[in-house]
Amino acid sequence: MELTRLSLLESALKSRYPQLAVFIVMLVGYIFAIIAGLIGTPVGSSNFSIVFVWIAWWAILILIAVPFFGRGWCAVCPIPLPGEWLQRGAVLGPHGNRWSSRRRGTDADSVLLDRRRRTETKWLNLRVPKMFRNIWLQNISFLLLALFSSVLLTTPNITGIVLAAMLFAAVGLSMVFERRAFCRYLCPVGGFIGLYSQTAPIELRIKDKQVCVKCKDKPCYHGSSAGYGCPWDVFPGGLTRNTYCGLCMECIRTCPHDNIAVNLRPFSADLAKPSARMDEAFKAFIMLGSAMIYAGVLLGPWGMFKDAAYNVGTTAWFIYAIIFLTIIFGVLPGLFTLGLLQTKGAASLKQRFASLSTALIPLGLMFWVAFSLSFVLTNASYILAALSDPLGLGWNLFDTANIAWQPMLTSVLAPAQTLALVVGLIWSARTAQKSANEAGVSPFTIIIYCLIATSVMLWLLL
Amino acid sequence: MVVAFAPLPVSSSSPQARNFRLEARQFAFSPSELFVNPGDILTLELVSTDVVHGIYIDGYDLSVEADPGRTATLTFIADKPGSFRFRCHVTCGAMHPFMIGKLTVGTNNWLYRSIGFSVLAVLGLLLFPRTDPKIKL
Numbered sequence: 299m300e301l302t303r304l305s306l307l308e309s310a311l312k313s314r315y316p317q318l319a320v321f322i323v324m325l326v327g328y329i330f331a332i333i334a335g336l337i338g339t340p341v342g343s344s345n346f347s348i349v350f351v352w353i354a355w356w357a358i359l360i361l362i363a364v365p366f367f368g369r370g371w372c373a374v375c376p377i378p379l380p381g382e383w384l385q386r387g388a389v390l391g392p393h394g395n396r397w398s399s400r401r402r403g404t405d406a407d408s409v410l411l412d413r414r415r416r417t418e419t420k421w422l423n424l425r426v427p428k429m430f431r432n433i434w435l436q437n438i439s440f441l442l443l444a445l446f447s448s449v450l451l452t453t454p455n456i457t458g459i460v461l462a463a464m465l466f467a468a469v470g471l472s473m474v475f476e477r478r479a480f481c482r483y484l485c486p487v488g489g490f491i492g493l494y495s496q497t498a499p500i501e502l503r504i505k506d507k508q509v510c511v512k513c514k515d516k517p518c519y520h521g522s523s524a525g526y527g528c529p530w531d532v533f534p535g536g537l538t539r540n541t542y543c544g545l546c547m548e549c550i551r552t553c554p555h556d557n558i559a560v561n562l563r564p565f566s567a568d569l570a571k572p573s574a575r576m577d578e579a580f581k582a583f584i585m586l587g588s589a590m591i592y593a594g595v596l597l598g599p600w601g602m603f604k605d606a607a608y609n610v611g612t613t614a615w616f617i618y619a620i621i622f623l624t625i626i627f628g629v630l631p632g633l634f635t636l637g638l639l640q641t642k643g644a645a646s647l648k649q650r651f652a653s654l655s656t657a658l659i660p661l662g663l664m665f666w667v668a669f670s671l672s673f674v675l676t677n678a679s680y681i682l683a684a685l686s687d688p689l690g691l692g693w694n695l696f697d698t699a700n701i702a703w704q705p706m707l708t709s710v711l712a713p714a715q716t717l718a719l720v721v722g723l724i725w726s727a728r729t730a731q732k733s734a735n736e737a738g739v740s741p742f743t744i745i746i747y748c749l750i751a752t753s754v755m756l757w758l759l760l
Numbered sequence: 761m762v763v764a765f766a767p768l769p770v771s772s773s774s775p776q777a778r779n780f781r782l783e784a785r786q787f788a789f790s791p792s793e794l795f796v797n798p799g800d801i802l803t804l805e806l807v808s809t810d811v812v813h814g815i816y817i818d819g820y821d822l823s824v825e826a827d828p829g830r831t832a833t834l835t836f837i838a839d840k841p842g843s844f845r846f847r848c849h850v851t852c853g854a855m856h857p858f859m860i861g862k863l864t865v866g867t868n869n870w871l872y873r874s875i876g877f878s879v880l881a882v883l884g885l886l887l888f889p890r891t892d893p894k895i896k897l
Contacts, residue, residue: 343851454855510823597845601788608787608855613796676847677857703849708818712842723878727885742886749882753875760843760871 299562300505301552311547313551314390317374318575325376328461330688335458338692345454345701346688349680351461357674359491360666364714368495372488373545375462375599378481382529384474385421392523420475422623426483426531432577434533436489441626443486445619447597448607478529481544493581494663495540496568501561502534502543502550509557510535518558525551534558539568541578566660566725572653579655580631586658586751587626589665593758595671630751634658637743644726645737653737657730657744664722665755668715672759676705715759723752775799775837782806784813784848785827787855796838798866803835816849817863825850841866 302308310316319378327350336349342348359613363371371749383389422614443450443460450456468480481488518534521527526550528534530541548559570572573579595603595618606614638650645653679701686699707714727745778800783790784807796802806815806826814825819840826832848859 342854343857371864428821448855448858452857508766596858597860599776599789599790599791599792599845599860601785601859604787604855604858673857705816705818705834708821711818712870720874720877720881724881724885727882731889739836745882745886749878752878754873760868760874 300559301500302559302563304754307560308550311638312551313745314551318390319545320374321376321379324754325379328376328465332458332461332465334689335454335456335461336417337689338454340454341690342452342454343677343680344684345692346684347454347457347461348452349677349684351457352675354681355675356670357678359487360670361674364491364494364498366498367545368462368498368500369491369499369543369545370490370500371437372481373547375481377485378478378529379466379470379538380465381469381480382478384469385419385423385472385476386526389615391422392526393707394523394689398621405566417557422472423476423685426475426479430483433483433489434577435484436486436578437581439486440485440489440584441623442445444584444621446610448604449610451596452608453518477527477531478491478544482542482552489581489584490739492541493585493659497566497660497663499563499565499567501537501540501563501567502545503537503559503561504535505557506561507535509555512553513557517552517554518722522554524554525549527552541568558694566651566729568657569656569729570732572656572736574649574652576652577649579652580627580656582655582662583630583634586665587622587663589662589669590751590758591622591625591712591756593665593669593755598758605751608648634744637747638739639747640743641734641739643737643739650739651739654730654733654739654744656733657726657741657748660725660729664725665720665751667722668718668755668759671714671718672711675707675711677703678706679704712760716756719752719759723748747751770829773797775801777801777803779803779805782815782861783809784815784859785809786811786853787848787859789815789846789848789859789861792861794861794863796863796865798841800838800865802834802838803833806832806834811852812850813848813851813852813859815846815861817844817846819844821847838863838865842870843868 331347331351334345338345338347359371446456450460462486464480464485467484468478471484472478510516513535515522516533516535517524517527519527519532523574528549530542530544534543534553537543545560546602550560554647592599595607603618607617609615609730634655635647635651638647638654641650643650681694682698682702683701686696687693726748730741730748732745734744775797780791780794780802794802802823803850804815806813807831808826808828810825810828812825814823815834815876817824819842822834822836822837824832824834842865844863844865846861846863850855852859871882
């Protein structure tokens with residue numbers, strides 16, 4: 299179902315102003331989170347940076363945005379904005395055509411503009427080297443945050459520093475590389491959002507491939523007087539998966555043939571086309587393993603693990619880090635490979651590993667949903683208090699500063715977690731059947747793998 | 761449905777009074793896992809060894825807090841079977857939100873039923889697979 303047929307929605311997406319309004323709110327909130335982290339109270343549960351980033355934002359991201367809107371968060375994320383504005387030298391439309399969002403550029407416009415932009419730009423505007431054009435850096439950046447997460451999630455000034463570092467990294471990369479290099483290749487959050495966005499019931503796609511084939515200058519990729527070339531370095535005419543489309547809507551503005559649509563579709567439509575990339579395969583294991591480790595370490599009753607995870611730099615922490623990485627890079631993919639060895643197929647083991655790991659994507663997403671339900675419902679009552687006193691300075695802006703901590707919906711938590719995990723298991727098993735059918739192998743061992751992982755997660759959470 | 765409602769073995773031991781001395785420190789309880797029978801009269805003696813800590817029991821909605829070196833007592837009848845997290849409810853430091861223990865009253869039937877659901881779901885998918893036409897990439 300094409301959503302952009304709704305004229306109101308189409309106008310809202312083509313205009314830059316609604317998006318800019320959201321961007322500005324997000325950017326103000328983001329900068330305030332940095333400031334709160336750096337100068338606010340060191341008590342995490344009373345500090346805006348911890349409460350709004352790791353409870354409110356995380357809940358919206360993992361429980362709503364990613365499952366239902368895929369990269370919807372990326373469409374309004376403030377992190378790339380300052381760098382992008384500097385890179386473009388403009389906040390709205392392209393130079394020399396400030397009001398251009400109201401009209402369409404022609405194919406010829408795009409080439410001229412692209413050439414002019416390349417020669418006029420003040421910044422280096424380099425292509426990201428080929429060896430980095432994958433999500434390995436995103437895997438590493440996520441793991442780095444994950445290994446320090448016990449400190450990051452609980453210590454306001456660390457959260458403030460990390461948020462600021464991400465903003466500066468995005469600005470720095472925008473000065474050196476073209477387009478949104480940070481979002482595409484480094485953002486620790488963007489990697490898993492991209493992976494799980496394949497399950498979302500929303501997509502941006504072209505309407506007619508022939509129109510793109512005949513389109514001479516590809517303004518959706520190169521830009522035109524109507525807008526910029528794809529900031530995510532994607533040619534929309536070739537989009538078959540959500541993974542790397544940031545839903546920035548720039549191509550909707552630039553396409554001179556009105557050939558780009560936002561569609562509503564069945565959940566996990568992209569998973570019918572398994573990836574063959576090892577970076578994406580390992581992302582699935584990283585996310586699956588991290589959810590299980592967090593469930594055990596953060597929500598489990600074992601104080602020894604919490605001590606080890608929190609005391610960064612100690613021997614116990616190094617042992618924790620080694621175990622963490624061993625589970626993610628050794629145990630989980632190792633057991634998966636052992637299962638694959640029991641199957642015979644025309645494709646090589648590496649190809650089977652990469653394509654069949656697609657089955658773990660719904661499972662990983664639902665593991666995160668189940669984990670986050672517990673964490674978020676238990677701590678959501680901090681949100682109202684932090685809203686009234688965001689820096690922990692004794693303010694009471696909305697008369698909610700003294701609301702006592704109270705866990706929410708504890709009676710439905712276990713059923714909701716079970717539902718999430720069993721739905722994830724069924725979803726993954728169905729995906730495994732489809733992927734295995736594609737690869738010409740039996741899905742049996744992959745489904746059993748998913749069952750065992752689900753049982754472990756149930757044991758950790760219930 | 762069978763998995764959801766099938767009667768599971770019930771512990772036949774008669775209810776008794778049980779005392780636990782629960783030491784709280786940043787950011788753990790010791791012991792961190794308590795196992796009791798349904799109907800037991802449970803007395804928790806909470807002792808903090810560093811800063812002020814509390815204990816809040818999910819599902820039972822009961823709490824008590826203890827100053828360092830002082831014992832606080834919480835007595836209740838463990839009449840709700842299942843597994844419940846108990847957690848510190850007095851902000852006690854950075855990892856406070858994750859200072860968690862586990863109380864199991866009787867058998868954790870919900871866990872076993874959930875695993876049973878998972879096994880049944882998988883069996884259903886394996887025995888009655890939906891075959892889709894091969895998708896061309």
